[in-house]
Amino acid sequence: MKLHNVSTHRKYLCGVGVGPGNPKLLTLAAVEAIESADLVLAPTSSQDEPGRAEEIIQKAIGAIPIRRILFDMAKGESGIELRKSTALVAAKEIVELLQPGEKAVFLTLGDPNVFSTFNLLARSVASIDPSVEISSIPGIMAFQDLVSRSGMTLLDEEESLRLLVGLQVDDKIEEALKDSSSAVVIYKGGRNLPAIVELAKKTGRLEDGWIGVKIGLGESEVDRLQNIGTEPVGYLSTMIFPPKRH
Numbered sequence: 676m677k678l679h680n681v682s683t684h685r686k687y688l689c690g691v692g693v694g695p696g697n698p699k700l701l702t703l704a705a706v707e708a709i710e711s712a713d714l715v716l717a718p719t720s721s722q723d724e725p726g727r728a729e730e731i732i733q734k735a736i737g738a739i740p741i742r743r744i745l746f747d748m749a750k751g752e753s754g755i756e757l758r759k760s761t762a763l764v765a766a767k768e769i770v771e772l773l774q775p776g777e778k779a780v781f782l783t784l785g786d787p788n789v790f791s792t793f794n795l796l797a798r799s800v801a802s803i804d805p806s807v808e809i810s811s812i813p814g815i816m817a818f819q820d821l822v823s824r825s826g827m828t829l830l831d832e833e834e835s836l837r838l839l840v841g842l843q844v845d846d847k848i849e850e851a852l853k854d855s856s857s858a859v860v861i862y863k864g865g866r867n868l869p870a871i872v873e874l875a876k877k878t879g880r881l882e883d884g885w886i887g888v889k890i891g892l893g894e895s896e897v898d899r900l901q902n903i904g905t906e907p908v909g910y911l912s913t914m915i916f917p918p919k920r921h
């Protein structure tokens with residue numbers, strides 16, 4: 676299907692955020708982009724299984740043809756190198772498959788410009804064919820859904836937000852939690868839940884903390900951090916701490 680209002684000479688790649696899990700959190704812009712695309716791509720960690728983003732789309736708009744891109748999610752430098760080479764191969768394919776005037780969309784959990792393989796893919800496509808027009812459609816992020824489910828106000832007046840990665844529990848997390856005027860969001864910290872809970876206790880933030888595991892995705896769990904226990908949880912988990920308000 677050809678897109679309206681596009682040049683017939685250029686090819687298009689759009690990163691589409693599909694939200695954290697609940698299909699109702701998909702935006703109208705995302706649905707429109709997906710339904711009008713010539714090629715829909717989605718990351719997966721196993722060719723035989725739909726990835727999370729694909730699952731959300733299946734629930735929201737039904738089964739549509741989706742080309743899966745197998746991204747190895749291994750941690751560290753070797754994982755990053757693997758993902759770079761996957762992105763390059765996928766980028767070559769996209770540039771070859773698309774005819775001038777056609778558009779590919781790449782589905783991504785949450786937002787496509789925050790911790791997403793879309794970044795790698797877009798850079799690879801641009802390096803192969805700089806004439807491809809690259810754009811994105813924002814998606815609701817997991818921490819926003821968690822804030823809403825917890826009932827808290829995340830930020831007010833002059834408060835700031837710090838979004839950190841919890842793959843390592845280092846001084847950065849402790850320093851952020853010590854800054855009581857900032858809200859703290861921790862992504863990718865499930866494995867380090869015990870250490871993060873300890874830091875939250877030490878800095879007086881535990882009682883206000885919330886955690887969401889697989890938010891909106893089937894067996895999800897959303898609770899106060901102090902109720903969840905101290906065992907590690909999975910990768911798809913987000914923790915939030917509002918500022919300390921007196």
Ligand SMILES: C[S@@+](CC[C@H](N)C(=O)[O-])C[C@H]1O[C@@H](n2cnc3c(N)ncnc32)[C@H](O)[C@@H]1O
Nearest residue numbers: 695785786790817862863889890910911912913
């Ligand atoms: C590779 S990042 C993807 C971020 C995504 N692009 C976004 O904008 O939310 C993966 C991290 O996002 C968070 N995350 C994404 N979806 C989630 C969900 N449904 N439930 C809990 N955390 C989620 C977790 O912290 C997870 O470790």
